[in-house]
Amino acid sequence: MNQDYIVPAPWAIIEEGFEKDRVKSSESLFSIGNGAMGQRANFEEEYSGKTFQGSYIGGVYYPDKTRVGWWKNGYPEYFAKVLNAPSWIGIKVKVDGESLDLNTAKSVSNFRRELNMKEGWLGRSFEAELQNGVKLKVQSKRFLSLEHDEIGAINYEVTPLNKDVSISYEPYLDSGITNEDTNWDDKFWNTLSVEEDGNKAYITAHTMKTFFYVCTAMANTFTVDGKEISLTLSTNKSDTYIGHVFETDIREGETFAIQKYAGYITSFNHDQNELKQAAQKVLDTALDAGFDKLLSKQKEDWAEIWSMADIVIDGDVRAQQGIRFNIFHLNQTYLGKDSRLNIGPKGFTGEKYGGSTYWDTEAYCLHFYMATKNQDVARSLLTYRYNHLPKAIENAGKLGFKDGAALYPMVTMNGEECHNEWEITFEEIHRNGAMIFAIRDYVKYTGDYSYIPEKGLEVMIGVARFWKQRATWSAQKENYVILGVTGPNEYENNVNNNFYTNYLAKWCLEYAVEHCKNVAQEFGSDYKRIVGQTELKEEELKAWAEVAEKMYLPYSEEKGVYLQQDGFLDKELVTVADLSKSERPINQKWSWDRILRSPYIKQADTLQAFYVFEEDFSEEQLKKHFDFYEPFTVHESSLSPCVHAIQAAKLGQMDQAYAFYLRTSRLDLDDYNKEVHEGLHITSMAGTWMSVVEGFGGMRIKDNTLSFDPKMPDAWDGFSFKLNYRDQILKVAVGKNKTVFTLNEGEDLDLLIHGKEVTVKAGSSVEV
Known part of the structure; x- marks a missing residue:
């Protein structure tokens, strides 16, 4: 039973009546x-x-x-x-x-x-x-x-x-x-x-x-x-x-x-x-x-x-209250005024999780701040990591990596790793790749390539060196493997060949090679400076390309899906639907040994790859993987429902998408995870914004063009949001029978709507 004492209201969080046993919860929510x-x-x-x-x-x-x-x-x-x-x-x-x-x-x-x-x-x-x-x-x-x-x-x-x-x-x-x-x-x-x-x-x-x-x-x-x-x-x-x-x-x-x-x-x-x-x-x-x-x-x-920043939802006050609660707390936590600061998982609402910065910033929060603030705020978030590159190299050195390999911390205040659970510190290395796809997302959205020669390429080089050294050649598989890791699903520790981690490493290496060549060709003086600082050698690029090309990706011919890790099919594949509610949440009811042996997935893992690298996979592949992995997912991470909401919306599974949206937007208001007294889940709140804009709005960047594929939950009468896209302010209003695009600021803007080209004139609207 979730808590339900918060009064539904579009612009306020309201508590009526004094109950001593909910004082701590309210201290967080308010x-x-x-x-x-x-x-x-x-x-x-x-x-x-x-x-x-x-x-x-x-x-x-x-x-x-x-x-x-x-x-x-x-x-x-x-x-x-x-x-x-x-x-x-x-x-x-x-x-x-x-x-x-x-x-x-x-x-x-x-x-x-x-x-x-x-x-x-x-x-x-x-x-x-x-x-x-x-x-x-x-x-x-x-x-x-x-x-x-x-x-x-x-x-x-x-x-x-x-x-x-x-x-x-x-x-x-x-x-x-x-x-x-x-x-x-x-x-x-x-x-x-x-x-x-x-x-x-x-x-x-x-x-x-x-x-x-x-x-x-x-x-x-x-x-x-x-x-x-x-x-x-x-x-x-x-x-x-x-x-x-x-x-x-x-x-x-x-x-x-x-x-x-x-x-x-x-x-x-x-x-x-x-x-x-x-x-x-x-x-x-x-x-x-x-x-x-x-x-x-x-x-x-x-x-x-x-x-x-506002998102307006018509006809569903609980959904409206949920999204505004998330947007409000994101703005209370970080406004982009100071590049020394970042977005802590609890913000200013509690002490759990220690440090101020997780991979959540790059994987979830960047999109929100990029679209609702401006490119300078987003650049500050990237610069925060660039400034910590020496510490990332130092962190990698403590684990035995050499020659400028960089491992960004799981948890940090000043760039040093300060998380002390071995299965996270040593093994949840996928966080390193988030630093790179955040650069990709920034460049795609803002069109500001200058960040790469100025700062971003040095980060790519450090991370590529890490992946090259972290991969192991398997004579048996005749491929490079990555052993002893924890993927985004923290309910599996010390596994081999986590698909998300391997795919991310492969992509990071390819991306680094591509942009080293591009910067060398287009920004010669910057490249010369970077080579001097990093002591980059041409043979490194060849080695990175070889590891990427021969990266092992576990796959089941029988199931027709990439495997979350080598041993996933060895588990007893009992779905969440067949798990008694009295056993939930398993992280509070089960021993860790039992969790590790179970098929249950804390948050999107293989499906995280299908979100981050969506363009690499067909919709048919997404559906097959979504239908296979979602039934095993317990969503006991705050970062889980938003990814599933976006993917369910893309697949047209709107009832599922809506349920996931409500769960992410009201995660704390309804206390789904029974822990709101410890503080709020600030970084996952950016995922709620993504659920609406990328999920129901279908917003993407395709071929350097802003693209939309709007869909609406049955429970809503309409919804609208604004985007700051390359200093152009676009309002998107989705109704039952039409979507209206209004260009409030900026020059004429070409869009893709359901795959068709549409131009919105400055100061005017287009109805689709």
Whole structure:
């Protein structure tokens, strides 16, 4: 049974009624962020019940020492932790001396929480009766500014309902925080100073080992029934805490509000010796603007994002809510402003998975940012990996690879591998190929070939060298084989000749040879520079071509399909349909030994190859492989349903495509995998966008031309989306009987619609 307490609404995530057992889940779902920082939706007031406190800063991490039963050569020395940063949202509230705490209140009624995705704010309201008999109405609203991304703002209001009371607010900063997922209970933060200056307070701390310096700062203002008042403060202070206490008498029915402005100033962006001065300026900016003006600008900034990124679905509010929830969180996580940052699997919503970057960025997220932002943002994502090439070569060296071979990490913060499960670190090497097909996808979509001679070719060379050395000549098969790997299906470890990995290696080698020759011919000076830097030799290209040509691809003549790996048909091929629901999810119900021996597939694996290299296979081949592998797929990875949705739509299996779409778009809202309390699945949210645009919209690039093959689920009345294609803004509106293409910006654009050429004139529409 999936959770179903989120109220369906097109532009908001809404929770009605207070249930203690779903507090952690809601803290994830209602998280907010602005690309530079983010936080789980923890209550501002104190809460003594079960909660997962989390506030995070982009790029700030701690290298927690690897915890393993035994050490293996090549293991990374640390597992990067996304750090729970000093807390600034807290406001202790006391009414006639008693703390407001929803866990201990006599009663809580009319509880409502709303994440307004259209305008970018989190709101909450409720009524409570405290143990002392006082009845209150509480309303709060908070957001993290997109314009001033070092600051957040909170407006918190208390109205006594049954008597005159004394109310005290204690807004505070606290650097005495810990991570939920620490390996060794290490202290992550060293607090340097706790200071105040009038109504402002500051805590300066640095991370242990990595020495990121952070100044957490706050300032507060107050109103009664909307009119600003001045209050004197007293201070509670310790080595890691500062709270400013403000108290006043409030009559029954009056509303006493605090406006708290706070945030992070970091050495990521400022001189570490001038953080307090920078924080003062940020607070002054917020105070000068005030809450309402900052919120008004927030609404404008989100309106601009939505004008390009929105997908409208008519006639299906759950589907509409799902896609907007995904698009909203993607934009909260990464806006493309800083090429040092990337898209973490949990974003700013939790700590699981450690590092900020997986292969998810290249395989899933690039398409979304390329089409809804611009080519510069997409180029930044590629440049992030180019900048990490020396570390990728270093990572490969630790595993015994030589001569400039590069192995990109599975999990990273700074280019170093920091994932410490052997079956992932050593064996899930397919991630290396994602770096290359991301370059291909960028060039195909943007038409910007210049990236390859400038940066991309060096990455291709490093990756090709890795595949050449990782392949083994099999005298028995008279082909090159790749042994001891884990494919995208992590429910098979240490297998030989995973089809996706072998095909990807073959393709990477061929692609590197092709573009070495092309750059040598068309960009001679760049090629000379690259050869000088990489010490590339002509015979290497011949060796790469030979390995590619003789790469072994496991195939079953009997089944007429490529095999996921050599031993797949040795398994007892019982489909998921014949697996009891009480056994699901198998990753929580079965031993790992049992999973590894089963035929069950965590996510698209062989079918991942049919997605990434779609042009290499016929539709008939896709159908045969889809019909063979999908019945064994348990979809226990967040990255699985989107690929299957796209392929089912291509095959015209629309009921399946729609079911997969709902699963990917509402994965967290409905908590399919029973783990939303740990945080959201941010990177797979880009797959939801792909499900609509590439699945139902049928968007592809064919022969350097934008192509569409639109199809619509029966549950929908219509859907529309926009694309920024080579600086031309195209709107696609799919209806029951027609599709309308409107070119909002740019010059005349040639399209392929169901395989036929159509030209859309600038500023006009074409109806098909």
